[in-house]
Amino acid sequence: MKNILKILKKYSVMPVLNIYTLLMGICLTITACDSFTEVDFPQSELTSAAVFNDDASVHAAFANIYSKLRDNVLITGQTNGLHVLMGLYADELDYYGVPGEDAETFYRHSILASNTEVASIWNDTYNLVYATNSILEGVQNSKELSETEKNAFMGETLFIRAYLHFHLLQLFGPVPYITTTDYRVNKDVKRLPENEVYPILVQDLLDAKTLLTGQVSNSRTRPTTQAANALLARTYLYQQNYTAASAVASELINDGSLNLGDTTEMVFTTNSTSTIWQLKPEAGNPTWEALTFIFEETPAFVALNPELVASFEAQDSRRPQWIGEVAVGNETYFYPNKYKTREGSGDEYSILLRLAEQFLIRAEARLYLGDLSGAKEDINRIRSRAGLDPTVANTVESLKLALENERRHELFTEQGHRWFDLKRTQRAAEVIGPIKPNWKATDVLFPIPEMELNLNPKLEPQNPGY
Numbered sequence: 001m002k003n004i005l006k007i008l009k010k011y012s013v014m015p016v017l018n019i020y021t022l023l024m025g026i027c028l029t030i031t032a033c034d035s036f037t038e039v040d041f042p043q044s045e046l047t048s049a050a051v052f053n054d055d056a057s058v059h060a061a062f063a064n065i066y067s068k069l070r071d072n073v074l075i076t077g078q079t080n081g082l083h084v085l086m087g088l089y090a091d092e093l094d095y096y097g098v099p100g101e102d103a104e105t106f107y108r109h110s111i112l113a114s115n116t117e118v119a120s121i122w123n124d125t126y127n128l129v130y131a132t133n134s135i136l137e138g139v140q141n142s143k144e145l146s147e148t149e150k151n152a153f154m155g156e157t158l159f160i161r162a163y164l165h166f167h168l169l170q171l172f173g174p175v176p177y178i179t180t181t182d183y184r185v186n187k188d189v190k191r192l193p194e195n196e197v198y199p200i201l202v203q204d205l206l207d208a209k210t211l212l213t214g215q216v217s218n219s220r221t222r223p224t225t226q227a228a229n230a231l232l233a234r235t236y237l238y239q240q241n242y243t244a245a246s247a248v249a250s251e252l253i254n255d256g257s258l259n260l261g262d263t264t265e266m267v268f269t270t271n272s273t274s275t276i277w278q279l280k281p282e283a284g285n286p287t288w289e290a291l292t293f294i295f296e297e298t299p300a301f302v303a304l305n306p307e308l309v310a311s312f313e314a315q316d317s318r319r320p321q322w323i324g325e326v327a328v329g330n331e332t333y334f335y336p337n338k339y340k341t342r343e344g345s346g347d348e349y350s351i352l353l354r355l356a357e358q359f360l361i362r363a364e365a366r367l368y369l370g371d372l373s374g375a376k377e378d379i380n381r382i383r384s385r386a387g388l389d390p391t392v393a394n395t396v397e398s399l400k401l402a403l404e405n406e407r408r409h410e411l412f413t414e415q416g417h418r419w420f421d422l423k424r425t426q427r428a429a430e431v432i433g434p435i436k437p438n439w440k441a442t443d444v445l446f447p448i449p450e451m452e453l454n455l456n457p458k459l460e461p462q463n464p465g466y
Helices: 002-012 019-030 034-039 050-052 054-071 082-089 102-107 116-141 147-173 196-212 226-238 243-254 289-292 308-311 317-321 355-368 372-385 396-410 417-422 428-434 448-455
Strands: 094-097 277-281 302-304 323-328 332-337 349-352
Touching: 002 054, 034 196, 034 349, 054 116, 054 147, 082 102, 082 116, 082 289, 082 302, 082 332, 082 417, 094 102, 094 243, 116 277, 116 448, 147 196, 147 226, 147 417, 196 226, 226 355, 243 277, 243 355, 289 332, 302 308, 302 332, 317 323, 317 428, 332 396, 349 355, 355 372, 396 417
Parallel strands: none
Antiparallel strands: 094 302, 277 349, 323 332
């Protein structure tokens, strides 16, 4: 606490989108945190000098960021993460929780600009952006770290910064892209159009890819060049830059250290050869995904949409391997069972980037580039691992639906993929409209949190529909 007071005294006006966000950002980066030890990094009190002049303290700062991602922010496996909220928002999950909770508003498409979950997504994500920028600036200014260490740390920060902004962009549309901790810059930030955000995001990833060259993470819990490539390929796909998406995805597919595997059984295990980036659970604990999704009786919060379960082909091995079921009287309820260990530490980490997505990215890119046979080849590689026969689709339109279907069955309840796919392909109204009575065309974006607009009018205008 003394360290926090010293920092507050030194910086009387704090740099981010609002005072609360700024204070939280400082706390994330420079205070002593017990959670540092949860991901096998040394516990350390992170004063500004220590973070920037000692490599162990920089590692500890990163560990804190990853623990926040794992436990609280954006892609956490808890109920406030995108796995759950966007599964409810799309057509993957049904809601069984307490009526009137914020999560139910995602399921019923009745979100308001005052929604606390939306505000948390915005604030908590920008808190981590601030913490990431703080590390970046400290590393750049360090006179103690070697150039090799600096490059590795800077590459890691740029990747995380891009990863956070990527998700903000998908959820909110035009957003500020924060690249500094300077309050004089950040206090008046404006939202940038998507066509201005994407080039900044891509450049961060290209720089990260270069700076991370040669870095290896044996447990795949720290981003490497492979992680930068994986997010870069996804970003190019979302930009409809299909040539670049295909080329970058091919780099990963042809990488000798990655292997899709021949079965679905081992995909979500710690040592899976298809994993590109994953987060380790707190020591001695299972993944949040397992704790959140698995139930033994009537679901208390969410369960899989029965229509999704019924849409799997009879021979699809993903159905028995990745979906669990519970019979209660005459009713059967289903839950995501990709992560299976609910007690103690097991052989599962929370996987954020994996090779299967790259095959699906390349398939889509090839399809839109006119390479139908190449697209079918990649789709069939995913189908083959699932024990399925090759797709019978052979036209552009039928292959589009086949690809959407494979993405739905491969990536369900993972970081909002299903919703983002429906949104970016302009299929949301057709798919979600008939099953969500409150659906509106403007639901493709979340509202900018009401408090943020009040604090910084330059974030106007509010997204349509709110």
